[in-house]
Amino acid sequence: MNTPALSLSDVRVVRGGRCIASCDExxxxxxxxWAIMGPNGAGKTTLLKVAGTLLFPSEGTVDVLGKRMGRVDVFTVRMQIGYVDPKQRLDDMSCYEAVLSGVTASNGFIPRWxxxxxxxxLARELIELVxxxxxxxxxxxxxxxxxxxxxLIARALVTRPRLLLLDEPSTGLDLxxxxxxxxxxxxxxAQQPELSSMVITHHVEEIAASTTHLLLLKDAKVLAAGPVGEVLTAENLSEVFGIPVDLSTHNGRWMAIESA
Ligand SMILES: Nc1ncnc2c1ncn2[C@@H]1O[C@H](COP(=O)(O)OP(=O)(O)OP(=O)(O)O)[C@@H](O)[C@H]1O
Known part of the structure; x- marks a missing residue:
């Protein structure tokens, strides 16, 4: 059976009496x-943290890599998840040491390890890959x-995760x-066919060509979810961002601007 890497059912995250993210199925x-898109504050990071077992929902069921959250030791599941937050700061070590430190999930190189x-x-191979x-x-x-x-991506891959979660990896990068x-x-x-991934992005130009699915969030709810070819439409983007959008494709990538 093809066990989902992630399965969410009737998930709601409530903070201060307000639902800040939800997902029915x-x-x-x-x-x-998957790419995850939506306006600021739509609940993207909150849902990614739920997927990464970093945050427990107030309601609903979360299965990560076939394990039901709340019934298993999350640390064993976390070892199979790579979570990349580009805002993360590491100790001042070399790229090689930073990647290897992912094995011990420590922010620093453990001296006697x-x-x-x-x-x-594997660390060298991944450094080459990135x-x-x-x-x-x-x-x-x-x-x-x-x-x-x-x-950080190479570091997240060093434990050979089955689920890779990236929160706005393109932030602050030039073209x-x-x-x-x-x-x-x-x-x-391409190198890891069994890997599943979810990437939060703000711009369609930042959606990698290898993306298969898209999750659109608005006002803490899923507006649309499914194959990228079906969900990434000018109509859906206009609705999610609240402005009329023209969408075009080029070499398997996407571009969006406000309609004239
Ligand atoms: N611990 C918390 N307590 C109360 N509100 C929170 C908490 N964490 C996040 N929020 C609020 O929940 C909403 C969703 O936050 P989240 O970071 O998931 O949005 P986002 O879609 O990732 O936004 P952005 O695109 O700006 O990064 C926001 O309004 C945020 O201020």
């Missing part, structure tokens, strides 16, 4: 790659935002930086 299958040779080899091989000695404090984003990051995301998905 959602299943993310192995090999599916010795990585296994396979872990070192295009940081020539900068594996670069220190965190001197990395550009794009280099940090790529290092070449964004395009490099999207190539990294496409390459990573």
């Amino acid at each position: 959602l299943a993310v299958l192995p090999g599916e790659h 010795q990585p296994a040779p396979e872990e070192e080899a 295009g940081m091989a020539s900068k594996s000695d670069a220190r965190w404090s001197r990395m550009s935002q794009g280099e940090k984003a790529r290092t 070449p930086g964004r395009e490099t990051l999207l190539r990294v995301i496409d390459a990573m998905r």
Whole structure:
């Protein structure tokens, strides 16, 4: 059976008496790659945190990688989830050390910890995958935002997660930086066919070509969810963002502007 990487049912997150995110039904299958879009405050990060077992909903059922939240030790599930928050700060270590530190999920290199040779080899492989091989000695404090984003993705992949969750990975990147990051995301998905991923983004130009599905959120509710070809429409974008939108495609990617 194709057990979903993530399954949400009647989920509601309530804070201060207000529902800040909800989702009636959602299943993310192995090999599916979802983009999550919606206006500021729509509840995107809140839902991603629920998916990452970092936040428990006030109501509803959450199954992550076949395990029901509330019935299992979340730490065992978390080891199979890669969560990338580009705002995360790491100690001032090298790219190689930062990636390896993902094995122990520590923000710093544990002095007496010795990585296994396979872990070192995987770290090098992932550094290559994210295009940081020539900068594996670069220190965190001197990395550009794009280099940090790529290092954090490699770090999240070092435990070979089955579910990868990225919260606005393109934030603050210039055009070449964004395009490099999207190539990294496409390459990573191609290399790991069983991986499922969810990526929050604010702009359709930041949706990687390998994206299979889209979740649109508005006012803490799901406005539409399904295959990207069906859900990513000018009509849906206009409704979710509250302005008339023209949408076009180019080489398997998308562009959106306000309609004249
Ligand atoms: N702990 C909390 N207590 C009360 N309100 C919260 C809490 N965390 C988030 N919120 C509110 O819930 C709403 C949804 O927040 P969330 O961060 O999920 O939105 P988002 O769609 O990711 O927004 P953005 O695009 O601005 O990052 C926002 O109005 C936010 O202020």
